[in-house]
Amino acid sequence: METTLYVQNLKCGGCAKTITSKLNELENISVQTIEVAESAVTFSYQTEDDLITVKNTLKNNGYPEMGDENSLGTKAKSFVSCAVGKLS
Numbered sequence: 001m002e003t004t005l006y007v008q009n010l011k012c013g014g015c016a017k018t019i020t021s022k023l024n025e026l027e028n029i030s031v032q033t034i035e036v037a038e039s040a041v042t043f044s045y046q047t048e049d050d051l052i053t054v055k056n057t058l059k060n061n062g063y064p065e066m067g068d069e070n071s072l073g074t075k076a077k078s079f080v081s082c083a084v085g086k087l088s
Contacts, residue, residue: 002032003051004042007063008070009078012036014086015063021085022061026053039066 010016016034019041023031028046035042041058045051055065062078064070 001046002042002044004040005055005058006039006066007041007058008039008066008068009063009075010034010036010039010041011078012082012086014082014084015078016085017088018061018081018085019058019063021088022057023054026050026057029054 007019010019013036016036019034020031023029023041023043028050030044032042032044034040041063043054045054058064059068059074060077061081062074062076063081064074
């Protein structure tokens with residue numbers, strides 16, 4: 001299956017690089033595209049559990065889904081994730 005999630009805090013190529021890297025580490029997940037301007041992450045997955053894993057991975061790295069809580073701590077995580085993406 002393929003889906004697109006719209007996430008918060010996706011601001012640049014560094015963010016996109018980190019998201020791609022973290023999602024590619026997951027079994028059964030294949031990143032298709034990341035559209036920074038739209039804050040959209042499109043990927044393929046196999047089961048509903050895989051989808052939940054992706055959502056949790058994004059949130060844990062500072063990129064919660066639109067409509068979810070976006071606390072100061074989450075924003076700080078995304079800032080660090082972005083910096084790591086830019087440096088790698």
